[in-house]
Amino acid sequence: MPKxxxxALAFLQNRRSRPAKTLRPPVPDEEALRPLLTAAARTPDHGKLEPWRFIVIDSAAMARLASVVERRGAALGLPEEDITKGRSQFDQGHLAVAVVEVQKPSPKIPPLEQTYSAGAVCLALLNAALAAGWGANWLSGWPSHDRGFLQEGLALAPHERIAGIIHIGTETAAPPERPRPDIDRITTWL
Structure with a gap:
């Protein structure tokens, strides 16, 4: 019988993201953040390629990134409401970690599996933050997919992209529970 x-199972069965707009200081400092990053980096990684890396975004960087979103949105001709929504996570954010997918050439590990690994890092970081008692939320939005924002705001190389931006802080309001998937409806037993 396995041990x-x-x-841990109860935590995973009951975990709940916290809306980023409800997260406030204090936020984890480097010493508190390092174990969360370590836990996230233990994600399954076929071939040990590490097809991801982290960018820690502090409050000063948030303000700069909000300005980049504003400029990029205008350059793209986006509606004002899309620009406002795109910059809101940076206007309201205090600390976040961008999980950057870094595709690595491999004859054995297809690019899609590397993408899955980067997504798994996002969930692992989110869960590590929640398990450590912080509030956390995984966001993306149009800026995360805009090459101009990625280059100007985060200095990403052409082969890199954002898998997710994990906001971490102190929870100020417990979110209401929401409906969860019906396991019987989405599960097939063979």
Whole structure:
């Protein structure tokens, strides 16, 4: 019989993201953030390619990134409401970690599996932050997919892209529970 970890399973069965707009200081400092990044980096990674890296975004960087979003949105001719929504995570954010997907050439590991690994890092970081007692939320939005924003705002190389931006802070309001998937409806047993 395997050795169970009931507390870990209960945490995973009941975990709940916290809306980024409700997260406030204090936020984790480098010493508190390092174990969360370490936990996220233990994500399954076929071929040990590490097809991801982290960019920690502090409050000063948030203000700069909000301005970049504003400029990029205008350059793209986006509606004002899209620009406002795109910059809101940076206007309201205090600390976030951008998980950057870094595709690596491999004859054995297809690019899609590297993408899955980067997504798994996002969830692992989100869960690590929640398990450590912080509020956390995984966001993206149009700026995360705009090459101009990625280059100007985050200095990403042409082969890099954002898998997710994980906002971390102190929870100020508990979110209401929401409906969860019906396991019987989405599961096929063979």
């Amino acid at each position: 169970a970890d009931p507390a």
